[in-house]
Amino acid sequence: MPADTTSLDLDALEAAHADLRARGLALDLTRGKPSPDQLALSDRLDGILSGTYRHDGTDLRNYGGIDGLPTAKRLGAMLMDVPADAVLVGGNASLEMMFHAMLVGTHFGWDGPGSAWTTRPSVKVLCPVPGYDRHFTVSERLGHEMIPVPMGDDGPDMDVVESIVADDPDVAAMWLVPKHSNPTGAICSDEVVARVAELGNRARRGFRVIWDNAYAVHDLTPEPILMASLWAACEAAGTTESVIHVASTSKITFAGAGLSFLAAGPETLATLRQHLSAVTIGPDKVNQQRHVMLLPDIDALRAHMVRHAELIAPKVDATVAALERGLTGLARWTTPTGGYFVSLWTPPGLATEVVGLAADAGVRLTPAGAAFPLGHDPEDSHIRLAPSFPTLDEVRLAMEVVVTCVRLAIARQRASRDGTGEAVQPGPT
Ligand SMILES: Cc1ncc(COP(=O)(O)O)c(C=O)c1O
Structure with a gap:
């Protein structure tokens, strides 16, 4: 059953997260590595010297x-x-x-x-x-x-x-x-x-x-x-x-x-x-x-990089599209014109929790705070998403999990505020 990404209803989101956990996923958005098909673009390197x-x-x-x-x-x-x-x-x-x-x-x-x-x-x-x-x-x-x-x-x-x-x-x-x-x-x-x-x-x-x-x-x-x-x-x-x-x-x-x-x-x-x-x-x-x-020469280099872009762009687009569908008005993110990463900012105090929730649901994310000296994001807000290595289907699935986890963390924070009158404190980074 697809996760419900349209509601901030806490019970529904807890249930959606439980469903995702039960799927036993093993996905990884941690490091900006080229995918196997990107690497294959350069397989010609092997043997190109023909013994010279x-x-x-x-x-x-x-x-x-x-x-x-x-x-x-x-x-x-x-x-x-x-x-x-x-x-x-x-x-x-x-x-x-x-x-x-x-x-x-x-x-x-x-x-x-x-x-x-x-x-x-x-x-x-x-x-x-x-x-x-x-x-x-x-x-x-x-x-x-x-x-x-x-x-x-x-x-x-x-x-x-x-x-x-x-x-x-x-x-x-x-x-x-x-x-x-x-x-x-x-x-x-x-x-x-x-x-x-x-x-x-x-x-x-x-x-x-x-x-x-x-x-x-x-x-x-x-x-x-x-x-x-x-x-x-x-x-x-x-x-x-x-x-x-x-x-x-x-x-x-x-x-x-x-x-x-x-x-x-x-x-x-x-x-x-x-x-x-x-x-x-x-x-x-x-x-x-x-x-x-x-x-x-530069023409060969550019032509080669166009082929990389053809492989990465759909994954970056899928990442951004999932964020737009599920988190508009709730979080902010980048729409890169190149490179390997999408940055996501949750409301303050939630990045560590989101990374933990995603891990529970089988999606590894770069640890919250990693993009800051000594791993300390003072806002506990930034998450680096690296969609290049998994397949496009895996990126889509992983982003479904990420979006659900951000929504769940926000719903929990709101419920906690409503219950105690206090904001959720940032977790350790
Ligand atoms: C900004 C930046 N510099 C350097 C590197 C690593 O480069 P190299 O493989 O040449 O050591 C990376 C890899 O992700 C990177 O993102």
Whole structure:
């Protein structure tokens, strides 16, 4: 029997939830992983070299080439909208590149010994929220004090960012996903791009923005969405060293077997190159050449991303449609134009309960609070929905459960208020 999503009648919703529980579902909307059919779009990678392991005089199978092949650097440059000579090509995880960049700033310093952020009374890092939980995990691991900054539809609240940077010389860095952000789908406006470029002139020396362009070409729109170039803005502002650009092919080819890219100004790049030389003798050039052959130019890249969009868009549409049908007037959510996530905000104090109710009914959701530093959403309101991995039918079913759980949590909160005259307190996050 389908769940009743039209009423806020508590008894009816408790019964609908019990029905869902009895179905023994096992669905998962937790992580933004590509689905098997998305991964299959790049299966041609296997065998694409046809045994040709030499390229421009380089034996791809051997050690060396810390920067990456020039052709792979050009692929990274195309993705990140930066010059190719500013790019380093890494292993499959841009997260690893970001970890190393933050490690260098924190413990080794961008300007030699004595410039490490740890020489300051505290290392403060600005964290637009809701944001990407693994950024916050890196900062937690490195002992950073994370300062939440509100994320709007067009990027972080730059008035807040600029005033914190002006007041506090301990601010060392800022995380930022500039396009189709995880998890709200925000896209930095031209004005925000220009203001981010200016931060390098306002902050103390050593400040770095981690510009994590994980969803640079992951549009769901018929035409590509183009953003102002941060590299150009930094050149104009004289702040090229203040930004570390990062991207990867994780959501373009194989999430676990792709390429990562990092770009930075010449001094920052030299410091990182030296650091990475202590970490590896060189990245996987065989995989670099495979990727260059699969995605030789911007047209090939765009055509490939259109095929991804054809697979993801129906799932995002189904997610948003379920929210519109079941929660209009009761909650708010995003309608992303790209990326992998839909953000849902329940009335305050209910996100933890909704995630628990969904788990009881067999639908795993990202833990409430995950998109905030240390997992603490002060409103206990935000839930990240990640519909890319399950099948379309599974997404529809999972969203039926999510909507029922939000309605049930609201009905319980209202009943509790009616009964006691008090609001339900936010649960632990
Ligand atoms: C914003 C963002 N950055 C980075 C990553 C991970 O990228 P990679 O697979 O290159 O480590 C993700 C994955 O979900 C992401 O959402």
